[in-house]
Amino acid sequence: MSSTSYIEHVYQQKGVAAAYDEACNTVRRQAAEVDGWWNSRFFERRVLDNGTKKLWPTTERSISSAYDLADCNDGPFPEFLYCDEDGELYPVTVGKSERINSEEECPFNYAASDMVANGKVIGTVMYTDH
Numbered sequence: 001m002s003s004t005s006y007i008e009h010v011y012q013q014k015g016v017a018a019a020y021d022e023a024c025n026t027v028r029r030q031a032a033e034v035d036g037w038w039n040s041r042f043f044e045r046r047v048l049d050n051g052t053k054k055l056w057p058t059t060e061r062s063i064s065s066a067y068d069l070a071d072c073n074d075g076p077f078p079e080f081l082y083c084d085e086d087g088e089l090y091p092v093t094v095g096k097s098e099r100i101n102s103e104e105e106c107p108f109n110y111a112a113s114d115m116v117a118n119g120k121v122i123g124t125v126m127y128t129d130h
Contacts, residue, residue, distance in 0.1 A: 066080075
């Protein structure tokens, strides 16, 4: 369901005030997502239907989620890149996963791996119990 159709549904079910609140929340979520892209050094190389390749901005969180849910998705795994301080794009790789022993703090996270590009740790992949 698109944001617009969901807001229309809220309007029909709960009235104009609730629809207005939902529209404001949607705009805030979308703005935060765009801000995350602008502040990120990560990209995904996508192949379009016509065969051309395009760089798409992404975030560390999205890459972590892609690795975490890789066993649930069909099709090819995305190619992720990192733009280092030198302006070059480097492929993102993931190191060996290590168990997390923190049931009290994060009961749904059970392992983590370093995200590496250009020989540096640039982020973390969190594996969850899904």
